Amino acid sequence: xxxxxxxFRRIGETKMKVNGHNTYxxxxxxxxxxxxxxxxxxxxxxTVYLYHPPTDRRIDLGHFPSSMPYRxxxxxxxxxxxxxxxxxxxxxxxxxxxxxxxxxxxxxxxxGLA
Numbered sequence: 001x002x003x004x005x006x007x008f009r010r011i012g013e014t015k016m017k018v019n020g021h022n023t024y025x026x027x028x029x030x031x032x033x034x035x036x037x038x039x040x041x042x043x044x045x046x047t048v049y050l051y052h053p054p055t056d057r058r059i060d061l062g063h064f065p066s067s068m069p070y071r072x073x074x075x076x077x078x079x080x081x082x083x084x085x086x087x088x089x090x091x092x093x094x095x096x097x098x099x100x101x102x103x104x105x106x107x108x109x110x111x112g113l114a
Contacts, residue, residue, distance in 0.1 A: 012051050015058040021079045025050075025086040029110060034080040034089055039066040048080050048091055048104070052113075061104055064095040086110065 012033075016022070022035040033051045040047075045063040052058075061080075070076040076099050078091040087107040093100065 011053045012056070012058075015051055015056060021077060022051075023081060025082050026084060027086075029086040032086075032113075034061075034082060036078040036080050036091070038075075038077070039071065044068075046078050046093070048078050048089070050106075050109075059109065061089065061106065061109075062091075064091070064093045066094060070094040070099070 016033075016035055018037045020035040020037045022033050024030055025032045025034060031052055031054055033053070034048070035051055036046055036048045039045060043063070044065055044067065046066050047060055047063050049058055049060045064078060066076060076092055076094045078093055080089050080091050082089050087105065087110065089104045089106055091102050091104065093102055
C-alpha cells in the first residue's frame with residue numbers, strides 16, 4: 001500500500017490465506033513479515049510464521065494448540081512481534097496450560113536464509 005494514495009498490491013494470497021497480526025522484521029530482515037492465524041477449526045492450532053513477499057516463501061515457526069477456554073471473547077491471539085535485532089519473536093499462547101509469553105529464537109533460521 002502506498003501512503004495517502006488509493007494504490008495497493010496484494011501479497012501472499014496463497015501463503016497468507018487468513019487475516020493475522022502481521023509486522024515486518026527490522027533491518028536487515030525487513031523483507032520478512034511475521035504473522036499468525038486464528039485457531040484452525042480442525043486442529044485447534046494457531047500457526048506463527050514468517051513470509052517473504054519477494055520470493056512468496058513461507059516458513060512456519062510453530063503450531064500452538066489453543067483449547068476451548070481460550071476461544072471467542074476470551075481467546076488468546078499469538079501476536080508475534082520481534083526483538084529489535086529480529087533474532088527473537090515473542091508470542092502469547094495458552095498451549096502449556098495457561099496464558100503465557102514465549103520467546104522463539106529464530107537466529108539460526110535467519111542465518112540460513114542469508
